[in-house]
Amino acid sequence: MGLEELAGVIERNEGEVLGDWLRLQTQSLSSKRIAEAQLKTESHRFLLALRETLRLGTTDLTKDDRTGIKDFLSELSRDRAVQGFTPSETAMFVFSLKQALFKCLNKEMAADPKAVAENTWLATELLDRLGLFTVEIYQKSREGIINRQQQDLLELSTPVIELWHGILALPLIGTLDSARTQVVMQNLLEAIVSRSATLAIIDITGVPTVDTLVAQHLLKTVSAARLMGADCLISGIRPQIAQTIIHLGVDLKDVVTKATLADAFRLALQKRNLAVGKA
Amino acid sequence: MERIPILKVGRFLLVTIQVDMHDQLALTLQEDLTARIVSTGARGVLIDISALDMVDSFIGRMLSNIAGMASILDAETVVVGMTPSVAITLVELGLSLPGIKTALNVDLGLELLEHSLAARGESSAGSEDA
Numbered sequence: 268m269g270l271e272e273l274a275g276v277i278e279r280n281e282g283e284v285l286g287d288w289l290r291l292q293t294q295s296l297s298s299k300r301i302a303e304a305q306l307k308t309e310s311h312r313f314l315l316a317l318r319e320t321l322r323l324g325t326t327d328l329t330k331d332d333r334t335g336i337k338d339f340l341s342e343l344s345r346d347r348a349v350q351g352f353t354p355s356e357t358a359m360f361v362f363s364l365k366q367a368l369f370k371c372l373n374k375e376m377a378a379d380p381k382a383v384a385e386n387t388w389l390a391t392e393l394l395d396r397l398g399l400f401t402v403e404i405y406q407k408s409r410e411g412i413i414n415r416q417q418q419d420l421l422e423l424s425t426p427v428i429e430l431w432h433g434i435l436a437l438p439l440i441g442t443l444d445s446a447r448t449q450v451v452m453q454n455l456l457e458a459i460v461s462r463s464a465t466l467a468i469i470d471i472t473g474v475p476t477v478d479t480l481v482a483q484h485l486l487k488t489v490s491a492a493r494l495m496g497a498d499c500l501i502s503g504i505r506p507q508i509a510q511t512i513i514h515l516g517v518d519l520k521d522v523v524t525k526a527t528l529a530d531a532f533r534l535a536l537q538k539r540n541l542a543v544g545k546a
Numbered sequence: 547m548e549r550i551p552i553l554k555v556g557r558f559l560l561v562t563i564q565v566d567m568h569d570q571l572a573l574t575l576q577e578d579l580t581a582r583i584v585s586t587g588a589r590g591v592l593i594d595i596s597a598l599d600m601v602d603s604f605i606g607r608m609l610s611n612i613a614g615m616a617s618i619l620d621a622e623t624v625v626v627g628m629t630p631s632v633a634i635t636l637v638e639l640g641l642s643l644p645g646i647k648t649a650l651n652v653d654l655g656l657e658l659l660e661h662s663l664a665a666r667g668e669s670s671a672g673s674e675d676a
Contacts, residue, residue, distance in 0.1 A: 452634060453630060453634070456630030456633060456634070457630055459630075459650070460629070460630060460650070463650050463651070463654075464650075465650065465654065487637045487638075490637045490642040491630070491633040491634050491636075491637045492633070493642070493648060494625075494628050494632075494633040494636055494637065494642065494643060494648055495628045495629075495630065495633045495648060495650060496625075496626065496628070496648040496649035496650040496651075496654060496655075497650065
């Protein structure tokens, strides 16, 4: 009676359970993201690991994972998260086994309803736990992916461009938060030193919204650049943003602002006594 | 006693701060500098802080004070060579040093002083006070 028996049922009906399970899984997958052969190998491995776990009589998998069933599930879950499976598709890998398993249980113990109920309960408990664990790992992997992408964005989106000798441009794209402003400020100031620039143009064409906080961050960057001896111009202010800035009561009077990067560049050249003319 | 040297470069004075500033040193510097501006008739002061890697509100205030004193004595102050980390710290402290001119390095600082003297109508070759 109990876990041992459940393991026996699985062993005796392995072929059938596996077949049913695979069919159910293929049905629940909306698109063919995974090869049937791979699905089969994975399912087979999981079933073997599950049987071993049952045989060892382990119920608390958080403490005891001798059969490596959790490691196997984590790996599977992570892979599927990366491949773009939905959470339910990933969880269905475990949950769809229930139906196949219960069918076999019913068949084997048709004469003993009490044993069926008991075994069903045991299997449900274990599979639920494993299913939840799968979802948890899936979630964690997705969070990992999001974090990495955020980091990538942070690095990608703050290039400092040299427009002319001593004139730098910093095209900002995306929302400015404190962490990003810190990176932007650091990048700009370091570029000012390394290229010995005296003028920097901060272009905010790609910044979707400007609130008081963003404005404050911009002003801080401008002040820091000024302290190092470089003048800052802000360009790329869209009409809506100009309105917002005034409505918010942000004071940008100490900063030179231009509507477009071209205007700012012309002013920058003028300040350095340069001019662009026809060849 | 420890002193910060003040060098005369043409019509300007050059102060290079390379040690940790403390109250007494700052007071001595202010005294020496004002005395030198008067005795040499210097028209500008360059304060080079490129060797400073840490600042606090005290240094920020000291720079403001020096600039104020120099301007009363008709000499312009330019702070040169501030490093990015120092600039960020000062801004975060809320000290954006209004009224002080800044430049990337001593070269550009000298150029800036020459320019602003020229703008005030004093020829750069002006050695009449020598």
